[in-house]
Every structure is written in structure tokens, then in C-alpha cells.
Amino acid sequence: xxxxxxxxxxxxxxxxxxxxxxxxxxxxxxxxxxxxxxxxxxxxxxxxxxxxxxxxxxxxxxxxxxxxxxxxxxxxxxxxxxxxxxxxxxxxxxxxxxxxxxxxxxxxxxxxxxxxxxxxxxxxxxxxxxxxxxxxxxxxxxxxxxxxxxxxxxxxxxxxxxxxxxxxxxxxxxxxxxxxxxxxxxxxxxxxxxxxxxxxxxxxxxxxxxxxxxxxxxxxxxxxx
Amino acid sequence: xxxxxxxxxxxxxxxxxxxxxxxxxxxxxxxxxxxxxxxxxxxxxxxxxxxxxxxxxxxxxxxxxxxxxxxxxxxxxxxxxxxxxxxxxxxxxxxxxxxxxxxxxxxxxxxxxxxxxxxxxxxxxxxxxxxxxxxxxxxxxxxxxxxxxxxxxxxxxxxxxxxxxxxxxxxxxxxxxxxxxxxxxxxxxxxxxxxxxxxxxxxxxxxxxxxxxxxxxxxxxxxxx
DNA sequence: CAAAATCTTCAGATCAATTTCAGATGGGGC
DNA sequence: GCCCCATCTGAAATTGATCTGAAGATTTTG
Numbered sequence: 001x002x003x004x005x006x007x008x009x010x011x012x013x014x015x016x017x018x019x020x021x022x023x024x025x026x027x028x029x030x031x032x033x034x035x036x037x038x039x040x041x042x043x044x045x046x047x048x049x050x051x052x053x054x055x056x057x058x059x060x061x062x063x064x065x066x067x068x069x070x071x072x073x074x075x076x077x078x079x080x081x082x083x084x085x086x087x088x089x090x091x092x093x094x095x096x097x098x099x100x101x102x103x104x105x106x107x108x109x110x111x112x113x114x115x116x117x118x119x120x121x122x123x124x125x126x127x128x129x130x131x132x133x134x135x136x137x138x139x140x141x142x143x144x145x146x147x148x149x150x151x152x153x154x155x156x157x158x159x160x161x162x163x164x165x166x167x168x169x170x171x172x173x174x175x176x177x178x179x180x181x182x183x184x185x186x187x188x189x190x191x192x193x194x195x196x197x198x199x200x201x202x203x204x205x206x207x208x209x210x211x212x213x214x215x216x217x218x219x220x221x222x223x224x225x
Numbered sequence: 226x227x228x229x230x231x232x233x234x235x236x237x238x239x240x241x242x243x244x245x246x247x248x249x250x251x252x253x254x255x256x257x258x259x260x261x262x263x264x265x266x267x268x269x270x271x272x273x274x275x276x277x278x279x280x281x282x283x284x285x286x287x288x289x290x291x292x293x294x295x296x297x298x299x300x301x302x303x304x305x306x307x308x309x310x311x312x313x314x315x316x317x318x319x320x321x322x323x324x325x326x327x328x329x330x331x332x333x334x335x336x337x338x339x340x341x342x343x344x345x346x347x348x349x350x351x352x353x354x355x356x357x358x359x360x361x362x363x364x365x366x367x368x369x370x371x372x373x374x375x376x377x378x379x380x381x382x383x384x385x386x387x388x389x390x391x392x393x394x395x396x397x398x399x400x401x402x403x404x405x406x407x408x409x410x411x412x413x414x415x416x417x418x419x420x421x422x423x424x425x426x427x428x429x430x431x432x433x434x435x436x437x438x439x440x441x442x443x444x445x446x447x448x449x450x
Numbered sequence: 451c452a453a454a455a456t457c458t459t460c461a462g463a464t465c466a467a468t469t470t471c472a473g474a475t476g477g478g479g480c
Numbered sequence: 481g482c483c484c485c486a487t488c489t490g491a492a493a494t495t496g497a498t499c500t501g502a503a504g505a506t507t508t509t510g
Binding site for chain 3: 380381382414415417418421422425441442
């Protein structure tokens with residue numbers, strides 16, 4: 001059973017989350033509650049939780065402050081619940097070292113999934129299989145890319161693109177899908193940046209760059225041989 | 226079955242979308258209709274849809290306003306349909322939290338794909354069945370075509386035509402239907418281009434190209450044996 | 451704070467895909 | 481069999497998606 005701490009001042013939301021998390025699967029989670037920031041810090045110190053669910057807007061001490069404090073001594077997974085999907089807020093959360101966030105109102109199943117996934121990842125229970133294409137391999141667990149025995153250093157975007165392509169080896173991935181998956185859900189990115197990154201990626205991969213094929217009008221794909 | 230809400234004032238477009246979404250795959254979608262903004266909001270509140278398709282230009286309450294309202298309490302996937310590909314409009318839509326955008330005239334399969342992909346992302350599901358005709362197979366999920374064990378590379382239009390034919394295997398598809406579905410519903414395409422693409426497709430498919438039969442005056446069809 | 455790395459924007463080049471065109475073909479009705 | 485018109489075919493013209501190089505903006509790093 002995983003033990004999580006929920007710091008949330010709204011009784012309705014507390015109730016919803018507790019209900020869902022304890023009823024969904026019997027004995028999967030135990031949810032402890034703190035109704036404000038200071039109590040949250042206290043409780044977090046008392047017990048080594050598997051995950052913290054922090055509301056951002058809290059009286060006295062907000063979620064960001066709690067996160068900052070906790071991160072000084074623990075790398076427990078932290079998931080923010082926030083009312084504002086404000087870009088700067090989200091970035092702020094990540095800067096403080098949070099693992100994920102959900103924006104209110106969120107579907108409970110989504111929260112449930114995220115919590116489960118985060119805990120598993122934190123515990124090292126999730127190992128992603130290494131992806132291959134010919135002599136090219138990408139290890140999603142440590143972010144390394146190896147081409148013909150040589151380790152290759154890629155930028156974040158290059159790595160992201162390569163990973164999506166390899167995860168879908170043999171499939172044609174549309175530019176739109178790539179943008180969505182690498183740049184994020186509703187990106188406002190100009191479509192042309194993808195061209196540039198694809199080119200840089202191909203160059204970075206050397207001979208293996210040829211594996212990345214253009215399907216004009218349809219997208220890109222990576223080939224084994 | 227996924228339930229989607231279409232808010233659109235043009236009866237022709239409504240009809241096209243409903244036809245395509247309900248006929249394409251049996252029981253894949255149920256499409257509810259709202260003919261104006263206020264009715265759209267009402268219906269959206271009544272039932273938890275899997276996705277909303279909103280026309281931007283609507284009498285009374287436009288798509289943007291609906292989106293803004295909906296986003297206050299739900300993160301249901303929202304896809305805009307718009308006549309203008311105006312950059313600022315699109316950015317506006319994304320700023321309001323829409324998930325995607327299609328510009329009229331759009332090919333119905335594209336819309337269908339986007340809707341499927343969005344719901345899939347929201348739920349983590351949805352797979353299209355592979356289509357077959359003899360030794361020929363087309364996998365709509367990864368965009369691959371295999372003829373007699375060999376993977377075949379097709380251009381976007383060739384793939385589009387083949388997919389429509391296979392989706393309607395055994396029945397005759399008029400040239401008009403093909404143009405509508407592959408080029409978009411109010412294409413200005415000269416009818417003769419289809420001849421050329423059919424020829425190229427037949428050639429690309431090799432022996433399997435013979436499966437594509439001409440029904441003079443009525444259209445084309447693809448045969449199993 | 452400056453330098454370096456990365457990401458994005460832009461505009462012109464390139465080439466496959468698409469469209470256009472004109473003459474050939476051939477199936478079906480008479 | 482003959483004619484007509486839809487379709488086919490080959491080749492040329494056009495389009496437009498992608499590539500490329502370079503420069504500007506932004507972020508990260510020392």
C-alpha cells in the first residue's frame with residue numbers, strides 16, 4: 001500500500017480525492033490529510049510518504065513554499081494541484097523540482113494514473129526498455145543514445161524527436177504528432193522548427209541519421225535497416 | 226463508443242461529418258448536434274462528452290466563447306473548425322485551451338484522425354483495425370501498406386485513396402466521394418487528377434494494383450480476389 | 451555578467467509530389 | 481462494327497513541402 005499526503009484546504013476536493021483513491025482499488029493507497037501548509041510540512045517530516053499532493057493556493061504557506069522546503073531534504077515525488085494553468089506557474093513549479101502538476105478541474109482518473117505512475121517511477125519499478133534501430137540505441141532510463149558503439153550527445157529536442165520516432169519505429173509519425181509530443185500538448189510552435197531539429201538530429205547521428213526518412217506530406221519515420 | 230458533440234450551424238457540414246463519423250466504423254462514434262452556441266453549452270453540461278467539435282463562426286455565441294466557458298470546468302478535448310486560417314485566430318484558440326484546429330475545407334479523414342488521436346491521448350486508447358484486400362493490407366495506425374509481405378511506400382494522396390477504397394471494400398466509390406474524402410469536401414480540384422493518382426497507385430501496388438477496378442461512369446472499387 | 455549552447459525564425463533552394471495537358475484507348479450502347 | 485465519351489497514359493509544367501544555411505532570440509552555464 002502506498003501512503004500519500006494530501007495538502008489541500010478545500011474540504012470538497014479532499015473528500016473527492018480520498019473517496020476515489022481509497023475506493024478505486026482496495027488497499028492501494030492510504031491518503032493522509034493536512035489542511036494547511038505548516039501542517040503539511042509537519043506531517044511530511046513525521047512520515048516518509050511515497051508521494052505528496054500539494055495544492056498551490058493554500059493559506060499561510062503555499063504549495064510552492066512547501067515544495068521548496070521539502071526538496072531541501074527529500075526527493076519524494078511531488079505533484080501539484082493548481083487552479084491556474086498559467087504557464088509561468090507551471091514553470092515555477094517545475095523549477096522548484098515538482099514532478100508533475102494537474103490543473104483544476106481535473107478528471108480524478110487522470111490524477112490517479114499520474115500518482116500511480118510517479119510512485120512507480122520514483123521507486124524504480126518502471127524501467128523503460130531500450131529502443132533500437134539498427135546500430136542505434138536509446139536508453140530512456142538514463143537518456144543515453146549510442147550509435148555504432150559511440151555515445152552521442154543530443155539536445156533536449158533532438159532527443160525528444162528521436163525517442164518518439166523510435167517508440168513508433170516503422171510507423172509514420174506526422175509532424176503534428178511530433179510537435180505535440182516533443183513540444184507539448186498545445187504548443188504554439190511554428191511548424192518550421194521541426195525541419196531544423198530534424199536536420200540537426202540527422203547530422204548529430206552521423207550515418208545513422210539516414211535511418212530517419214521523410215514521408216512527404218505524411219511525416220517522418222525511422223527505419224531498422 | 227465515443228460520444229462527441231458537434232456545434233455547427235451549417236447543415237451540410239453537419240451532415241457530412243455525421244455521415245463520415247458514423248458510417249466509417251460501425252459504432253465507433255456517436256455524434257450529437259447543437260446548432261448554435263447556447264445550445265452547445267447546454268448539451269455539453271448535460272453529458273460528459275469525449276470530445277467537442279466547435280465551429281468558430283456561430284450565431285449568438287461563437288466557438289471561442291464556448292471554449293472559454295467550457296474550460297472553466299472541464300478539460301474535455303476541444304477541436305475547432307474554422308473557415309479562416311488566420312494566425313491570430315489560431316493563437317487565440319490555443320490561448321483559450323483548445324486542443325487542435327482544422328481549417329475548412331478539411332479532408333474528412335484528417336478530421337477523423339485528429340478526433341481519434343485526441344480522444345486517444347485523453348484516454349490512452351483507440352486503435353483502428355488493419356484493412357485488407359487479398360495479400361494487400363493497410364494499417365491506419367502506423368500508416369504502413371504491405372503487399373505480399375513487402376512494405377510499400379505511398380505518397381499522401383495515394384495512401385488516402387487506397388485507404389478510402391479499402392474502408393469501403395466491395396462497394397463502388399464515386400470519383401466525387403474520393404475527391405471529397407481525400408482532397409477535402411469543397412476542393413476545387415480538377416477531376417482528371419484522380420486518374421493520374423489512381424494510375425500511380427496501381428503502379429505502386431504492383432500486382433495488387435489490379436485489385437483496383439474501374440467502374441466506368443460510377444467510380445472505383447477494390448476487390449478481394 | 452559574458453560566453454556558449456540551444457532553440458527559433460527566416461528566406462531562398464531543391465526536389466518529390468501533384469497537377470495539367472493532349473492524344474490514345476477501349477467499353478458499352480446503338 | 482461504329483461511335484462516343486469516360487478513362488488511361490506519358491510527359492511536361494507547376495506547386496508546395498521540405499531542406500538548408502545563416503542569423504537572431506533565448507536559455508543555460510561558467
